[in-house]
Amino acid sequence: MTTFDIATRTNKLYINGEWQESQSGETIKITSPYLHEVIGEVQAITREEVDKAITFAHEAQKDWAKASIQERATYLYKWAEELVRMQDEIADIIMKEVGKSKKDATNEVLRTADFIRYTIEEAQHMQGESMRGDSFPGGSKSKIAIVDRVPLGVVLAISPFNYPVNLSAAKIAPALMAGNAVIFKPATQGALSGTKMIEALDKAGLPKGLVNLVTGKGSVIGDYIVEHKGINMISFTGGTNTGSHLAKKAAMIPLVLELGGKDPGIVREDADLNLAAKQIISGAFSYSGQRCTAIKRVLVHDNVADKLIGLLKEEIERLPVGSPENGSTVVPLISNKSADFVEELITDAIDKGAKLVTGNIREQNLIYPTLLDHVTGDMKVAWEEPFGPVLPIIRVSSDEEAINLTNESEYGLQASIFTKDINKAFSIASKIEVGSVQINGRTERGPDHFPFIGVKGSGMGVQGIRKSIESMTREKVTILNLSE
Ligand code: NAP
Ligand code: G3P
Numbered sequence: 081m082t083t084f085d086i087a088t089r090t091n092k093l094y095i096n097g098e099w100q101e102s103q104s105g106e107t108i109k110i111t112s113p114y115l116h117e118v119i120g121e122v123q124a125i126t127r128e129e130v131d132k133a134i135t136f137a138h139e140a141q142k143d144w145a146k147a148s149i150q151e152r153a154t155y156l157y158k159w160a161e162e163l164v165r166m167q168d169e170i171a172d173i174i175m176k177e178v179g180k181s182k183k184d185a186t187n188e189v190l191r192t193a194d195f196i197r198y199t200i201e202e203a204q205h206m207q208g209e210s211m212r213g214d215s216f217p218g219g220s221k222s223k224i225a226i227v228d229r230v231p232l233g234v235v236l237a238i239s240p241f242n243y244p245v246n247l248s249a250a251k252i253a254p255a256l257m258a259g260n261a262v263i264f265k266p267a268t269q270g271a272l273s274g275t276k277m278i279e280a281l282d283k284a285g286l287p288k289g290l291v292n293l294v295t296g297k298g299s300v301i302g303d304y305i306v307e308h309k310g311i312n313m314i315s316f317t318g319g320t321n322t323g324s325h326l327a328k329k330a331a332m333i334p335l336v337l338e339l340g341g342k343d344p345g346i347v348r349e350d351a352d353l354n355l356a357a358k359q360i361i362s363g364a365f366s367y368s369g370q371r372c373t374a375i376k377r378v379l380v381h382d383n384v385a386d387k388l389i390g391l392l393k394e395e396i397e398r399l400p401v402g403s404p405e406n407g408s409t410v411v412p413l414i415s416n417k418s419a420d421f422v423e424e425l426i427t428d429a430i431d432k433g434a435k436l437v438t439g440n441i442r443e444q445n446l447i448y449p450t451l452l453d454h455v456t457g458d459m460k461v462a463w464e465e466p467f468g469p470v471l472p473i474i475r476v477s478s479d480e481e482a483i484n485l486t487n488e489s490e491y492g493l494q495a496s497i498f499t500k501d502i503n504k505a506f507s508i509a510s511k512i513e514v515g516s517v518q519i520n521g522r523t524e525r526g527p528d529h530f531p532f533i534g535v536k537g538s539g540m541g542v543q544g545i546r547k548s549i550e551s552m553t554r555e556k557v558t559i560l561n562l563s564e
Contacts, residue, residue: 089120091275093129093295096136097288102129108297110272113179113445114403114412120177122271122295127304133263133292134310137234140289141261145231152257153200158284159253160193163245166280170245174273178241179411180367181404192246192277195528195545196253202529202545203257222562229553231259232334233312236305238298238326240318241414242370244270245277247338250528251315252281252291254548260313262291265305267318269414271295298322303329313552317372320465320491320537327540336541336551339534340465341372341493343523346482346508347380347388351498355520357391359496363522364471365399365449368410372538373494373523376465377455379482382475389453389473393438396449410469412446419445422468425461426450429472432459439470463489479508486512492535494523515539 090107092099102123109118144152163170167189174185206229213223237251248266255262266274278293294305306314306329314330316323317338327335345360347353363375380388401410413419419442426440429452439450447469455462455472462472476482486495496518497505509517515533518524525532531544541551 094293125296136289137261145259160196162280199253241267241270244273342491348499349381356498359522429459490537493538
């Protein structure tokens with residue numbers, strides 16, 4: 081059955097294995113960020129339908145929890161196969177819906193299939209442990225603890241627009257392998273791609289009720305789902321404001337949050353500047369900087385700043401700008417609102433004395449890659465996450481200054497350090513408050529089995545395949561009392 085109907089372009093909810101229209105009778109129109117036309121519609125779910133989806137999920141989870149790891153693996157392998165088979169169709173929808181180049185969109189789908197396969201294999205190799213009672217003073221040899229992991233129940237997966245397939249499957253696959261059922265709420269701008277991904281899961285024959293697709297605006301239905309008594313765990317990726325709002329609502333429900341960032345590229349005086357420039361450009365401007373892990377500011381030593389800026393300017397002016405259909409690196413932003421925000425940051429910085437090196441051209445929601453020099457702490461762009469193609473340069477005169485500026489940020493996702501002195505790199509790495517430090521490379525999430533951590537305003541908990549599975553289970557201890 082097809083859900084992306086070209087004639088009506090209306091997508092359906094997927095509840096208990098059935099594609100269905102919402103009783104609300106309302107749909108939400110999805111407009112392409114670069115075609116500027118409606119490319120589809122998704123259902124605006126009602127509260128009653130959310131209740132039903134959660135009830136079905138609990139029903140389905142009971143048998144799924146009993147299913148062997150091998151049985152779970154069979155369905156997920158089929159899902160990965162379907163995604164590979166449907167790669168072109170799905171990539172086309174990602175491109176149209178979130179304005180990502182076809183090549184990047186295809187990579188996203190293939191990366192997702194790899195992610196699912198690795199998740200299966202990781203789950204197959206995860207073991208519990210046993211503990212002897214007599215290891216503790218006064219403990220008895222007759223006591224043996226068996227520590228196993230059990231599923232949490234129903235996981236709520238909420239994903240953002242920028243990786244509508246990958247970051248959704250990165251929640252659904254570990255949840256399923258761990259024995260949970262899922263309520264999947266995609267970003268509204270991303271729901272067409274998310275629906276297509278669920279269509280692949282449906283084709284894989286996953287037992288009904290295990291994954292339920294609920295679409296609707298987060299601002300309308302989000303709080304209701306998050307506060308629902310039937311939800312046992314929440315895995316959320318999105319903005320810091322949404323994440324902290326959600327954390328308050330979730331109260332005592334286990335929660336993993338992957339939020340925003342303001343990743344610095346720290347460039348020391350001794351850095352290989354050609355390498356640093358290449359990595360910074362790709363880190364800052366790919367997909368117009370709409371990545372949580374984008375390099376969002378450069379903290380460069382004053383003695384090499386002019387040279388680095390010259391190299392960055394040259395590279396930036398060569399970046400392909402325009403439609404994702406032409407494979408451009410810098411593409412229209414997800415919405416006009418996002419473009420307004422980025423423009424405001426640029427204007428604020430220039431008004432306060434920043435020097436425009438290149439860029440600051442806007443055509444509708446397309447912002448040309450923009451480089452700002454002499455950015456200072458009183459400018460918003462020094463601290464705020466633009467989620468757009470603007471890179472502020474902050475000149476520093478010491479490692480300490482770079483460390484302080486990094487730590488003054490409300491965010492703590494990743495940081496890059498460019499230097500030829502490995503001891504200095506480790507020394508700086510040990511002093512900065514971020515989840516991961518990249519030495520001589522751009523900030524990025526992958527490979528996806530590495531732990532992925534945001535601290536401070538960048539998140540809570542750890543992702544990365546093994547860690548994600550762990551976060552969707554809890555330990556359970558059974559103690560054997562042997563008779564002598
Ligand atoms: P967003 O606006 O925060 O939305 C994220 C998700 O939350 C969407 O599904 C949204 O639904 C939903 N939502 C909104 N209000 C809600 C509520 N009250 N209750 C429950 N759900 C609600 O983020 P975005 O613009 O899609 O994504 C960009 C942000 O995500 C950036 O800040 C970026 O750094 C961050 N991000 C972080 C990571 C990471 O791994 N750390 C990865 C990717 C992105 P609607 O779309 O219907 O509003
Ligand atoms: O913003 C999404 C995050 O998952 C980034 O992934 O691979 O672009 O660093 P990546």
